[in-house]
Amino acid sequence: MSMQQALNRALAEVMTENPRALILGEDVGQLGGVFRITDGLQKKFGEARVFDTPLAESGILGMSVGLAMAGYHPIPEVQFDGFAYPAVNQIICQVGRMNYRSRGKLPMPITLRVPSFGGIRAPEHHGESLEAMFAHVPGLKVVSPSGPNEAYHLLKYAATRQDPVIFMEPKSRYWQKGPVNTGADAAGYSPTGSRVVREGKHLTLVAWGAMVARCLQVAELAAEDGIEIEVLDLRWLKPIDAEGLAASVAKTRRAVVVHEAPRTSGLGAEVASIITERCFGTLKAPVERVTGFDVPYPSGDLEDEYIPNIDRILYGIQRVLEYRRG
């Protein structure tokens, strides 16, 4: 099934299992969301549990805080990542802090779904990489699925947590299909930590969201030249799975982090730092980053120049493989 279907199914199951779960946002009801992730859910669960709000993102998040205080588990959607900015005050000052402010008496079990990242040639504010901003905020957790199976399991897990989770859906992957283990097949699947999606011994590519698929392509190409690349889907951007990272890099002794977000103070820096702390002695080269640039997310025509493409990732890999100590 597609990632869109996997997310829809996960939401339906969460809503069935938890009668206190609510879906709210702009157009999530009859329309089923602009990406149809909530398609049919209002019909299934009623207008009280799946409801459209006025067009106001701060309102959606602020209302979710109050609903959580009243004992509900809100699953709000902001329609596009760039529209999370108007809600940042509520996300940072309220969602991320209420548990702390109230000494644990007012938990914020809010799962904020954010269609994220670029790659669909959308207009301004319809493609942004906000993960570093959210990951920097105390009290929040951040996760991003890379494919349908991940989407299904990570959303089901996130939406049953007692802490707020920013769920970043790679919108360019919504219609990609893949096998999804549901029901009994799901046994033994762990939705926590990172996941090695391809084994390799020469270098670890660390990625999340839509960049995982691209890194797999790169690994495929590199394999033709006899370079065996391990691809690590980081999945959780907060908390980052330091153990998983270290285990992979301890094996390959080289790493390249790939992300769409601007380079400066991006999560790549955090990943590189964790690797350095844990694997410094065994590293054969400094950790490289292949990232977006310190520019606003460009318009569709320039998107391919901005988002790390296969050539740029290969070049990054080459820099690491050919590194010689000065």
Add this chain to the structure above:
Amino acid sequence: MADVLALDGTGRAALAGEELRELYRLMVAVRHLDESAIRWQRQGLIPGYAPQLGQEAAQVGSGYALDMSRDFVFPTYREMGVARTVGVDMVEYMSTHKATWHGGLYDPKASRFAPIQAVVGGSVLHAVGWAHGQTLDRTPAGELGVAITYFGDGASSQGDVHEAMNFAAVMKAPVVFFIQNNGWAISVPTERQVAGGSVAGRAAGYGMPSIQVDGNDVVAVTQATAAALAHARAGKGPAVVEAMTYRRGPHSTSDDPGRYRTLEEERTDGGEDPLARMRARLLADGIADEAFFDEALAAAKAEEEQIRAGINALGPRPGTEMFDFVYQEPTQALKAQASAWREESEHV
């Protein structure tokens, strides 16, 4: 003030003598505690405080109208009088001003009084969400729990307040928007803050009823709030109460009102003291005598002494709590930081 009177405030039975005496007792307790808190700050017992001198009638009157078995209060940082009226533990409340814990040490769930809040428009939206939750719970009309959200003329400039009023009106959420228009947003007067001069006046645009009430008349405030609560409780949606009052003191103990208003202006604009006014009324109606006033003050002093002792006895919070309350399910990274903190602190 009659141009925005769209709620029928006459529905509530006239307050009985004992209720009027109780309102006075509460106002004296609040006034005395408030003045004491300023002294405590000067004496170094607490690092800072946001006085509410002059707003006793607005706070006590509105708080008194609430049904704390089902309603829920969403305050900012200047609602000590409301907190005292609805029975929040005052030592735990003052712990915020002691810098012991953001949001206070009281249990907001048990107290039905949300944590103290500095981003003043933020909690207005929380009230709407909580109130919508009451309708989702399918509480029958007439028995709905009502969220009352307190904010000022300054907060009313924030976009969240518009979003909250619009959401509440669209969803018919049982919310009372209680505005204490105290004339000042720190140094900026209402006329430079509120276009049109009235927050209640905005309610019409959202199709909500509103009352603008003399915020220095505790009986009028009680009745206006009761009318708004009744409206919301009946499932008719939100309502606005704007209590016109005056912040007689500084914004906070760090503020210097002399930079933006004169003492003469304070005296003139502040109008009649809400306490003196209630006292005169009780005397004139023969509901209370000097002995009652003395008794009320003595009780307030005894209470203040207890609270002061409680605050004095508040030790610092254990450092581990810095980490303990970030998440319900703490991350490994945070646990590691907590251990590192312990190791580094003990090492020194």
